[in-house]
Amino acid sequence: xxxxxxxxxxxxxxILARLKFxxxxxxxxxxxxxxxxxxxxxxxxxxxDFDLDIVIEGDGIHFAKELSHRLxxxxxxxxxxxxxxxxxxxKTHPHPAPQEAAAVKPSSGAGGRFxxxxxxxxxxxxxKEIYEQPAALPxxxxxxxxxxxxxxxxxxNAMAVSISEGAFGQLVDFYDSRxxxxxxxIRVLHSLSFIDDPTRLLRIIxxxxxFNFSLEKTTLRLLKEAVNLKMLQKVHKHRLRDELxxxxxxxxxxxxxxxxxxxxxFEFIHPGLRLSSKMLAMLKKANETHMWFKNNFPxxxxxxxxxxxxxxxxxxxxxxxxxxxxxxFAFHKSESKIVLSYKSDAQRISLKLKGAVSPxxxxxxxxxxxxEVIILxxxxxxxxxxxxxxxxxxxxxxxSRIFTSGHELKALGVQPGPHFxxxxxxLLYAKLDKKxxxxxxxxxxxxxxxxxxx
Ligand code: CTP
Numbered sequence: 304x305x306x307x308x309x310x311x312x313x314x315x316x317x318i319l320a321r322l323k324f325x326x327x328x329x330x331x332x333x334x335x336x337x338x339x340x341x342x343x344x345x346x347x348x349x350x351x352d353f354d355l356d357i358v359i360e361g362d363g364i365h366f367a368k369e370l371s372h373r374l375x376x377x378x379x380x381x382x383x384x385x386x387x388x389x390x391x392x393x394k395t396h397p398h399p400a401p402q403e404a405a406a407v408k409p410s411s412g413a414g415g416r417f418x419x420x421x422x423x424x425x426x427x428x429x430x431k432e433i434y435e436q437p438a439a440l441p442x443x444x445x446x447x448x449x450x451x452x453x454x455x456x457x458x459x460n461a462m463a464v465s466i467s468e469g470a471f472g473q474l475v476d477f478y479d480s481r482x483x484x485x486x487x488x489i490r491v492l493h494s495l496s497f498i499d500d501p502t503r504l505l506r507i508i509x510x511x512x513x514f515n516f517s518l519e520k521t522t523l524r525l526l527k528e529a530v531n532l533k534m535l536q537k538v539h540k541h542r543l544r545d546e547l548x549x550x551x552x553x554x555x556x557x558x559x560x561x562x563x564x565x566x567x568x569f570e571f572i573h574p575g576l577r578l579s580s581k582m583l584a585m586l587k588k589a590n591e592t593h594m595w596f597k598n599n600f601p602x603x604x605x606x607x608x609x610x611x612x613x614x615x616x617x618x619x620x621x622x623x624x625x626x627x628x629x630x631x632f633a634f635h636k637s638e639s640k641i642v643l644s645y646k647s648d649a650q651r652i653s654l655k656l657k658g659a660v661s662p663x664x665x666x667x668x669x670x671x672x673x674x675e676v677i678i679l680x681x682x683x684x685x686x687x688x689x690x691x692x693x694x695x696x697x698x699x700x701x702x703s704r705i706f707t708s709g710h711e712l713k714a715l716g717v718q719p720g721p722h723f724x725x726x727x728x729x730l731l732y733a734k735l736d737k738k739x740x741x742x743x744x745x746x747x748x749x750x751x752x753x754x755x756x757x
Contacts, residue, residue: 309462310346310470318355319425327355327468328370334361337429337448337463337475344459347484348514354426358451358463362430370426384443386427430454434499439538440498449477453631454600456503457510457522458483458490483519490519497529501538504567505546506528511558526566536570543571544632551609556588560616573620573628585683587613592682596674600697606675610638614645614679622646641675648672649680656692663732665692666700705730706742707749715753728753 311319315614322338329336337358338346345352359366364380371378372672377390384464432454441454448463454473462484463475475480483490489510496502497498511518513524516524529535535543561583563569589611589753613634617625625646629639652668659665669677681693707730712723727753728751733739741747 304476305474306472307343307474310349310641311464311466311472314346318353321355321422322466324374325370325424326468327472328373329359329361329366330360330468332359332366332369332509334359334366335358335448335465335467335470337465337467338475339451339463340455343464343474344484345688347462347481353422357424357428358755360429360448361428363426367426368423373508383440384427385430385445386425389424389426391422391424391526405517415631420584426495427451432499434495437498438501438534438539442453442475448475453479453492455492456500459488459510459516461492463568465748487514487516488519489522491522491525491602494521494525495620497525498532498534501529501534502542502546504535505563508559509550509553510563512555512562513553515613516695522667530567535567537697538571540631541633544634547572547613547632548609551612555582555607555614560612561587564654569570572626575624576617576620578616579619582619585618586640588682589615589679596678596697603697604674606678607638609677610641611682613638614642618646620646636749641673644673644676645679648676649683652676652680653684653686653689655688656689659705661690661734662695662700662737664741665696666703666735667694669696670701700735703735706735706745711746711749711754715750717753722756726756 311322314322326336326753337360339358340354340356341352342352344357357363364382364387367380367389368378368727371387374389374391377392379390381387428445429448429451431450432443433443434441438587442665451576452461452463453688458478459481460480461478462480465471465473465475478492489507490508491497491503495731507522507526508519509704510516550556551561560578564578569578582673591719593606593608596603597719617628619627622643625643629642634642652672655668656665659668677693677697681690683691684690705727707727709719709723709727713719714727717726730749733748733752734745737746
């Protein structure tokens with residue numbers, strides 16, 4: 304059996320320290336302990352992965368509780384699935400040197416300092432799954448590592464590496480997974496896999512596109528059968544939303560979306576939804592414009608690219624339907640607002656911008672909008688005139704400041720009230736339109752504004 308110790312040693316010292324710590328604690332409990340799932344796949348492929356998925360042949364929850372106690376970490380129990388998540392919150396201590404890490408022993412309270420902020424470890428009891436109903440969440444019961452690997456989605460995600468003392472680094476492969484990985488092939492472990500869990504229809508496309516793997520013949524046939532049975536339509540929309548977001552977050556999103564449409568269609572999002580070549584072009588433009596924004600405005604707020612993709616994908620739906628879809632999938636309010644605003648404002652903004660000449664009028668049109676909508680409007684327009692106005696807003700007008708504040712207004716005898724805001728706005732618009740430049744000029748402009756208001 305293949306041994307992956309050398310590969311494990313090439314992981315970051317932090318990961319290695321974490322593994323040794325877990326292994327030593329599992330030794331105290333006399334529990335066999337394994338790393339499983341995507342981490343093992345990525346380890347073999349040489350892809351860096353920070354998400355540790357640990358399986359214990361024993362009481363995983365009890366083990367996780369003790370681990371969290373010793374690491375002074377947060378402990379979140381998911382009773383239904385016999386799993387727990389540990390979130391290490393230590394913020395102050397440095398990462399260990401490799402030799403230091405290797406020497407870590409899980410004595411009470413000592414471990415926290417070897418981990419960085421927000422590190423997350425998933426820990427589970429090795430388990431069997433029974434799907435009582437297609438597309439519903441399974442009932443789980445304790446099992447062996449073989450059961451645990453056998454319940455998984457695809458063979459490439461169904462390997463484990465033992466980290467138990469004495470077996471450290473040993474690959475555990477009951478399902479010819481290693482061979483599939485070597486052949487860059489994705490295969491389900493049994494014929495009901497997509498029926499039990501139709502979210503796998505979307506997951507498989509993510510892995511296929513991410514690694515440029517192929518779908519094994521029978522797997523592809525099973526996928527098509529599950530699509531024909533409309534299995535995706537039977538899944539709770541919230542689970543579909545999570546899968547869609549993961550697709551939108553893949554590096555090759557546009558390719559992934561195309562493939563999802565080709566294999567599964569978009570009926571699971573909404574029966575009337577189609578993927579047109581215009582939409583595909585817009586998805587690409589959204590990506591490019593987002594990249595441009597990131598590179599040119601590194602200090603501005605980070606934008607969630609995936610929400611831009613969502614907005615483009617749903618743009619063609621009638622407004623009421625769009626609202627309904629966003630509600631059914633329970634996207635966050637702020638995400639839904641962007642999608643709705645893009646649908647209703649993008650075209651309107653371009654028209655309004657055509658007529659806007661002064662910086663303040665451009666500012667008034669764009670300032671109320673979310674950056675995401677502005678980026679999408681920029682991606683959408685082909686007119687240089689409009690593009691330039693959008694870019695001027697981002698580069699020059701937005702973030703422009705005046706010196707005057709409420710203090711100055713009070714000092715000039717203006718009574719506090721709603722008109723404070725009005726005066727400050729008037730001043731800002733005047734500044735954008737270059738009616739003054741220096742602080743002194745601003746003050747005398749302000750005095751005139753106040754006089755005019757009296
Ligand atoms: N899994 C599964 N069926 C699912 C979801 C997950 O069998 N519907 C299993 C797979 O073994 C997977 C593991 O749970 O490897 C962890 O799930 P997740 O973190 O979603 O997958 P990763 O393989 O780690 O994927 P990624 O690299 O995208 O994080």
